[in-house]
Amino acid sequence: MPATAAPRRPDRDRATFAALGFRFCLVEADSWAFEAACAALAPLRVGTPPVSDDARYEIRAVSPRRAEIVVDGTAIHLAAEPAEAVEWLLWHVNQQAAMRSSRYLLLHAAAVELGGRALVVPGSSGAGKSTICAAFVQAGAGYLTDELTALVPATTTVVPFAKSLHLDHRSQRALGLLDARRERGDAAVPDHVAPSALASHPAGGPCVPRWIVFPRHDPGGGTGTELVRLTAADALVELLVHSVNLDRHGGKGLEVMAELAQACRCYRLTYADAGDGAKVVLSEIGAGP
């Protein structure tokens, strides 16, 4: 009797995800990359496939070391190794989520939930948003997002975009997230961390902001931890600077941001140690453990 290949279960070779307004699927072309990418995208996975996907991703191994990312049949990036391909895929998904979520007012910001209200952490790349966000989650806050905060303009409600957090090796070490084997360099350390690695019940739900903290990570630690209250006008300038799509919302977007700056308590946080920084903020706003 000729051998026949067992049909693959559909959930083994195709996974669907939602990143704010961006719906996409990942199709297995290389088992290692597929599993690694699915693990990294796990917080965004949806149970029921949408009627149609905005994009169809594949990561194909083109040699033992090289892999390419294919979107809707077109190769768009050649990575030096599969792990880099996964990181690049996460970056691309983030970009697409921003581009295809124009109904939301988007901020370059992390956000967590504390007692049903949101603490928003706007900042440029390298300001330490993800690191302090992870420290808040470790301290008991609900995770909403680490890079892209989506606000419903009519209500200023933050919509969760709970993707894996982008944390480099140094931040992971500072947060106590590296195990001994990885510390020795025995295994590659991805630049992303699943929210479930930070706390047992990390997810936050939609909520309205109550606090805004603009971080400045100072790893040298010269100033230690410093938390300074900002005026609403100063906070509004910062919010506008960190807006991703103010041009799509125009004057209405300005009005929403102004409402937010005036309704929230706003601070500038300078920190060297993320755990200390989170503790100082939580103590100030009365949400400490």
Place this chain on the structure above:
Amino acid sequence: MPDMTRVSVEDSLFVYDERGKRFFVLNTSAAAVYDAVDGQASAAEIADRLAALHPEQADAVRRDVAFAIEGLLELGVVAEEAAGAAGT
């Protein structure tokens, strides 16, 4: 001003330019000049009006008004046609 959305927060006036997709932040003095530029009043009339509010610094106010109108025009916060009278 058409195509401009304005929001006051504390002592600052935030202006969003819908056409240029830009925002501006004006302090109290610049906001007073911005409000006075209506396409009707000349720069001298605006300066006189604002100087009357601060008679002890009238000369400085007149200089500041001229400087502010020039700056608002340069940045495009006020349109040429609106500032036509003030700019002359």
